[in-house]
Every structure is written in structure tokens, then in C-alpha cells.
Amino acid sequence: MNKYLKILIYLAVGLIVIQFIGIDKSAPKMEGYLDFMEVELPPEHIASLIKTSCYDCHSYKTSYPWYSNISPISWSIGSHVTEGRAHLNFSTWGEYETEVKKDLLLKCYKQVGARQMPLPSYLLLHDEAKINKEQIEEFYTWFKTQSDNIKL
Template identity: 35%
Template sequence: MKWWHYLLSVLVLVFLGIQFVPNDLPEVELQNPGDIMLTGMVNDEVAGLLKNSCYDCHSNESKYPWYSHIAPSSWLVTKDIREGREELNFSQWNSYDLMEQLGKLDDIIEEVSSGNMPMGIYTLMHSSAKLSDAQRELIVAWAEESMDKLVEEDEADFEENEN
């Protein structure tokens, strides 16, 4: 047996062996009463972009493709979704206080306008999630307008409570 047959056999055994390493994909929840989509602050066009390009990692509504169940790619999917939800979870929008919401919107502006989001590794496997320059501008404009509205609403609430 040639050395490459031995190497291939070892690689196949390792690949099969790592399939038994436990990996708990983050739970999927489709009923999210605190979701940003239920706040009325997202128009239909932006909602479609967020759902298509952001929600797999930044919501409780992740959709797991076939490769997310096969190690070692399942480990990366799990890591990315856990980190994505920790950084921003659209499904838990209402649990953020005003300052957190403003910070999240500011992060969206930064990450989307710089091209860091959606991540390149994600769009490699999900080409429909790639954002055009016009789509990026639309999301950024929405986030900026949302920040302004949140601040205006907070100021109005403050003034109303003072009277």
C-alpha cells in the first residue's frame, strides 16, 4: 500500500471520528415577541434585506443548511451564530434599553457601510445574502433614521414626563 493510501485512510477515519464530537447548534425560535420586525420601525424593503442577509446569525430564526450538521463546518456555524446573537439579536430587540439600541444601530451603520457585514464566509455559501452598494446605503439610511426617531421619541417622553 502506498503512503498516500495510508494518509487518505487516516484522513477518512479522522473525518468520521469528528462527526461524533457533540456540537449543539443554537436553538431556533420562530415566535419572538421582542423582534425588531414587530416594532414598526422597519419598512418592508429593509426588513427583506435584514431577513435575507442578517437573520441567520443575528436572530433566533437561524436556518441551518446541510453543512451545518457536518463537522468541522458545524463548529464554525455554531461559533458564528453564538457570537452573532451575542453581538446583536434582532429577535430580542425590545430587551435592549435605548442606549443599547442606539449602539446596535450605530454598529449596523459601521459594519454594513464598511462591508464587514454580512461576513464574506457567509456570503460565499449564501450568495443571495450579498448586499449591493445601494442595499448597503438603504440599510445605513434606515439605521440613521431609526436612531434619530428613537432620540426624538425619548426627548418627547422626557418632556411629557416633566410636565
Template identity: 45%
Template sequence: MKKVLIVILVAFIIIQFFPIDKTNPAPTPGMDFLRIKKTPDHIAKIIRTSCYDCHSNETQYPWYANISPASWFVKNHINEGRKHLNFSTFAVYESQRQLKKLEECMEMIEKKEMPLESYYLGHQDAKLTDEQRTELVKYFKKIKEDTERGIMFDK
């Protein structure tokens, strides 16, 4: 038993020499959702607090992102989050994809699937109230309708 614990401890120490890359891609303000959609400050604050760590290039890594294997878990969530929706590059999405992403945002927020429960463990301020959820869904719906109107006028 003592040998097993020593092996586990040595393995834990060794994996600390393989840190994750915590470098965020360069900011692109002209492509950022909050900027291009002229998001009101109170809504922008909610989105930044509850969404941007995983769904933008502005991730603020928590202290436990310095400890493997927790850091690997965090990095995987961030990579997956950015893959599904990246608010920092929202402007590069074609109009139809923007509509789809807005629809997904509304659905995930309404179903309380986002933010993830596991995210709340280290980010209590990210927990959305029912009022904030309603406000975000209403905002995303308005942006979706505006985008749809824009597509109709472009044709």
C-alpha cells in the first residue's frame, strides 16, 4: 500500500511538469459579439461573468488551472466551449450560423444547461438568477430577430 501511494505521489509530481497552454488568442475587438451587437452594459456584464471564460478568447484561468490534472479538465472545457461558440470571433460567423448560435444560446440558458454546474464550483458569481436568464434569452431573441431582418434586407 505504501508503494502504491509513493507511485501516485511521484506521478502527481511528474505531471506538474506538463502544464497547459494558458495563452489566449490575440483580442479582435471588431469581431467581438458584445461590441458588434452594441450590447447594453448590464447585459454585457452578465455575459462576461457567466460565459466569456469558456466562450471567448478572454479566458481568465482560475488558480486550479495551474495544477494537473485539474488544468487538463479546465483546458478541455475551454477548448470545447470555444469550438461550439466563441463570442470573440462572432463576426466571422456567416449570418445563418449566427442565427443558429443565438438559438442555441437561448435554448441552453432556458434549459439551465449553461453555465455548467461544474463551473459554479469556482465561480459563484457566474450563477444566473431566473431574472438574468429571462433577460439574456430576451436579449438573444432580439439580436436574432435583428439579424433575421438584416438578412431579409440584404437579399
């Protein structure tokens, strides 16, 4: 058999086989009162920004796109979600210690201000999650005020 055809067949079989290794999309049911929205009561425009641009990776309310069913793309999405939640989970916000909350609020405005969050790779496929300059300023100001208001 032609060498290249053989390689192609191996690749195709490999791609089919890895489709059986999906990601775990389950998430625990959380008490609503622990959610960031209930604890910090952000104004509507900030709330919708956070839900649209951060909740996919930083909460248990992830909405998975259709391509999250295709390996190996799914693995990358799965690891972003697992890692994102481990660093900051808006669904369990009420459980964080006060110092942790203050620090996370600060990290949020720093990361968004520096355009490091939302992850640039995520924005390639999520136009709706893009944050414009004016929104970044609003985000920055609100998060900074929240953080500064926590006196330790």
C-alpha cells in the first residue's frame, strides 16, 4: 500500500478511536445564595458581562458548544474549565474566605484590565464574550471598588 495512504488510514482510525474519550460535563447543583451574583449584587451591566464572558470557565454554569463533543478539542475545553474553576469559581463565591475574595476581586480587574481574561483563545470563537474598552473600564472600576471596600 502507498505509504501516505497508510498514514492517512492510521490518522483516521486514531481520530475515530479518540472520539470515545469525551470529557466530564457534569457539575454539582449549587445553592443559589453562594453565587457571586447573590453575594456581591453587581449592577445589571456588570452582571451580564461576567455571565457572558467568564461563567463558561469560572462557574458551574458552563454552556458547552457543539464542538466540545469532538476530541481532541474537547480535552482542551475540559481542561480550561477544570483549571478555571479551580482558580476562581463564581458559583461557590460565598464559600471563599474574606481575604480570598478581596484577592480574587483584585486579580479579576488586573487580568481583565491587561486583557489576559477572558482567555484570548476563547475569544476567537466567542464574539459575544469580547469586552470593549468602555466595558473594561466599567469592569475595572466596579471590581476595584468591591475589592477596596473589603477591609481586612
